[in-house]
Amino acid sequence: MKHNIPVECLTDRSWNSRTRIWEGTTVTGTLIDFTAESAEDNWSKLITVGVVLLESNAIESIPLEFITTK
DSSP states (O other): OOOOEEEEEEEEEEEETTTTEEEEEEEEEEEEEEEEEEETTEEEEEEEEEEEEETTSOEEEEEGGGEEEO
C-alpha cells in the first residue's frame, strides 16, 4: 500500500532526561509507506516505521511515534 501524506518528522533525536522530552530536528516530508524494522535499542523487537521522502529528496525510515501529519 502506498501513501502520499504530508508529515513532519523528528530526526537526529535524543532523550533529554531533564525536560523528559525528545529533542531533535523537525523536518517535513511525505509519508509514502509503512514497514517494520528492528528497534534501535533491541534488535529482536520489531517496530512499525514510516518510510518518508524528506524535502531534501532523501528517504528515511522513522518510527511512527516521531511522525505527525501537517
